[in-house]
Amino acid sequence: MIGFLLTDVPEELIHAAGFFPYGIVGGSRNLEEANAHLQAWACSYSRSALARSLEGELEFLDGLIIPQTCDTMRMLLDLWEHVRPLPYMDNFRLPRQVNRPSAGRYLLGELERIKKGLESFKGAALDNEKITESIKLYNHNRQLLRRIADLHAGYPNQLSSRQLYTLINGSMIMPRNKVNRLLQAVVEELEQNLSHQENSGLVRLLMSGTLLEPFEVLDYIEEFGGTVVADDFQNGYRYIEADVDTDKEPLEALAERQLRRIPSAAFDLVINPRRFFLTELARKKEAVGALFLHLTFCEPENFDCYDNLKTMQEQGFPAMRIETQFGGAGLGQIRTRIHAFMEMVGGVSQ
Amino acid sequence: MTAKNVFKTAGLMKEMMKKYNEAGRKAKDDGILVAWVTAVFPVELIYAAGLFPYYPENFGAVAAARKVAHELSTAAEEKGYARDLCGYARIGIGDAYSEEHPVGKILEPDLLFCCNTQCGSLPKWFEVAGRYYQSPYFLLDSPRVGLETDQLCIEYFIEQLHEMIEFIEKQTGQPFDYDRLKEVLSLSNEACLLWNEVLDSAALKPAPFGFFDACFHMAPIVTLRGTQDAVDYYRALKEEIDERIKNGITAIPEERHKIYFDHIPCWPKLRWFSDLFASRGALVVASQYTHSWAYSFDLERPLASLAENYTHEFVNRCFEYRVRRKISFMEKYDVDGFVLFSNRSCKPNAFGLYAKSKLIREQTGLPGVVFEADMADLRLFSEDQVLAKLEPFFEQLNQI
Numbered sequence: 198m199i200g201f202l203l204t205d206v207p208e209e210l211i212h213a214a215g216f217f218p219y220g221i222v223g224g225s226r227n228l229e230e231a232n233a234h235l236q237a238w239a240c241s242y243s244r245s246a247l248a249r250s251l252e253g254e255l256e257f258l259d260g261l262i263i264p265q266t267c268d269t270m271r272m273l274l275d276l277w278e279h280v281r282p283l284p285y286m287d288n289f290r291l292p293r294q295v296n297r298p299s300a301g302r303y304l305l306g307e308l309e310r311i312k313k314g315l316e317s318f319k320g321a322a323l324d325n326e327k328i329t330e331s332i333k334l335y336n337h338n339r340q341l342l343r344r345i346a347d348l349h350a351g352y353p354n355q356l357s358s359r360q361l362y363t364l365i366n367g368s369m370i371m372p373r374n375k376v377n378r379l380l381q382a383v384v385e386e387l388e389q390n391l392s393h394q395e396n397s398g399l400v401r402l403l404m405s406g407t408l409l410e411p412f413e414v415l416d417y418i419e420e421f422g423g424t425v426v427a428d429d430f431q432n433g434y435r436y437i438e439a440d441v442d443t444d445k446e447p448l449e450a451l452a453e454r455q456l457r458r459i460p461s462a463a464f465d466l467v468i469n470p471r472r473f474f475l476t477e478l479a480r481k482k483e484a485v486g487a488l489f490l491h492l493t494f495c496e497p498e499n500f501d502c503y504d505n506l507k508t509m510q511e512q513g514f515p516a517m518r519i520e521t522q523f524g525g526a527g528l529g530q531i532r533t534r535i536h537a538f539m540e541m542v543g544g545v546s547q
Numbered sequence: 548m549t550a551k552n553v554f555k556t557a558g559l560m561k562e563m564m565k566k567y568n569e570a571g572r573k574a575k576d577d578g579i580l581v582a583w584v585t586a587v588f589p590v591e592l593i594y595a596a597g598l599f600p601y602y603p604e605n606f607g608a609v610a611a612a613r614k615v616a617h618e619l620s621t622a623a624e625e626k627g628y629a630r631d632l633c634g635y636a637r638i639g640i641g642d643a644y645s646e647e648h649p650v651g652k653i654l655e656p657d658l659l660f661c662c663n664t665q666c667g668s669l670p671k672w673f674e675v676a677g678r679y680y681q682s683p684y685f686l687l688d689s690p691r692v693g694l695e696t697d698q699l700c701i702e703y704f705i706e707q708l709h710e711m712i713e714f715i716e717k718q719t720g721q722p723f724d725y726d727r728l729k730e731v732l733s734l735s736n737e738a739c740l741l742w743n744e745v746l747d748s749a750a751l752k753p754a755p756f757g758f759f760d761a762c763f764h765m766a767p768i769v770t771l772r773g774t775q776d777a778v779d780y781y782r783a784l785k786e787e788i789d790e791r792i793k794n795g796i797t798a799i800p801e802e803r804h805k806i807y808f809d810h811i812p813c814w815p816k817l818r819w820f821s822d823l824f825a826s827r828g829a830l831v832v833a834s835q836y837t838h839s840w841a842y843s844f845d846l847e848r849p850l851a852s853l854a855e856n857y858t859h860e861f862v863n864r865c866f867e868y869r870v871r872r873k874i875s876f877m878e879k880y881d882v883d884g885f886v887l888f889s890n891r892s893c894k895p896n897a898f899g900l901y902a903k904s905k906l907i908r909e910q911t912g913l914p915g916v917v918f919e920a921d922m923a924d925l926r927l928f929s930e931d932q933v934l935a936k937l938e939p940f941f942e943q944l945n946q947i
Binding site: 233234236265267268272273278279280294298299302306307310468493496497501504506 | 628632686699707897898899902
């Protein structure tokens, strides 16, 4: 099993090489042991992932891939290797710029390097056919999850926000074949009940951030009459939004998908296309407000936050930012703030 | 560097930096484009293209050294830029929004160039600035490099250098002058060589020059690398150091210990640290930071050589490489202990520092300590906390 930190990693390659790609999603509640190695001002995702490993919760992993999406992720692999080495460990060194021809050529080279590393760890060559098979499996998974996300957005009473994001995150830790069968059943059940649906009356929200955590946030939103119909989280819509082209040479197709993923703070360009992407998404999904959920100490988000909030508000969407963390966020305070926000956007008629 | 021990060359630097700043201020009138660049950036291309390179990080360091970081930072924080962002970035963004400019106004860019060899904070800051000043931005992307030479990263970087030259040509409307680049690279080589000879003098026992002196004298190697001024400056400094060696003038009155220090100094407390170490007979002699500018370019293959130098800078290297490099400095300068600064503003240097410290202690047997503070913001600095870490360290040194 090869673990990965969320979520810009070529899972298809790991899977094709004969490994089980395992997304390290939930966090540890006890960060103390990790704090001895990683300063308390590193984001709680990095500390909680490391803490889980130190506590022996990830003993089943044979390897780990960390995508370089920020400085913390850039520094974490080596530290992890030092305190809890695994037989296979690698960084996925993503290009930081995505709009010049050099980015594509480099990324292809980087994917080839990852592929070689996996082959050498497995002791077997990896052919294109196998990669394409895995790509198809993962595409199918994304298609099913997108269909479920659409059904949720259209009929939020039928499937709650928490259920939707649990299905997305669950996909990262279960065998993909099995997940796809279960998701297919979910789709069928939801589709059968469509005719019984009426207007939910729920206030439609967009959420934005690097990682959706804690999931209790979704409960509070629903408690106060809201539902999440759009997002750009690494463990949300960003994970499922784009498929890999199966007509192309597989590594090229994987590189191309990575480069045309929706904008994120880790790969933004100077114009910050994400702010426009988010307002467009809010409009398309008929959201009436935006809730930014940022992990404390998340530097990429903190740099773009002012701009994103401002743009959202200028475009007529009430917006609020809440800081959270893995390993025990102040849930009471978060609930109070969500209550206030929901009042502002027309929710809370209990 | 005690007051009576001031270098004569310091006056020359003040003059040179004044000239440089004036040139920046009148660049627009002279029809020269102001290009923001980062400290570890192939500025040689900027000089060769006839642009004026400006270093917002220097602005940050100056504001920090003059103890006004928090004032400027507050203006950024009020806009919603969190206090845990890099101090230099908060200073730069704060100055843009601030009515008050306690260290003068940051020079507005016509173009922005950033290389992320150092960190991911710089590109984010420059993106914010690019939006604020509405100026075109170019990122030179440098993926992290491990222990070995990384051809993939070098080739990627070379390709981006071509893209960057095309970008510059488009902005200036002039063809790029490769002959001029060779001249600039040659001047850069010369300045780097002299600078490193200056740094090496700290290995003498007792030494005429230490890390805190280096922090003062590093502005030209960062800013004017690639110009005749930088070469002249370090030649003068080198001569002065040779003279000091001849006359037996030392950096601190009584040098009993040599110390290795990482990484950036704590600018608003530079004098405090320098006096503290001197009072304990400890001279800080080396740091990866001041040794960053040790480039050596092959004039026959300029772009490849730029790519090799800038992508393989220590700050972009893996844990193991950095530990080895620190130890090699400790050996070269024959130090008695090491002090590592876990800098709130600098994640790539701070994360992993506790593990590195432990490893270095095990491998070298030297006493060492990690302290927490910020390079710029005094709100994130506590004398008591730093002393609580350093005093036991000084005790250990005395037992050697």
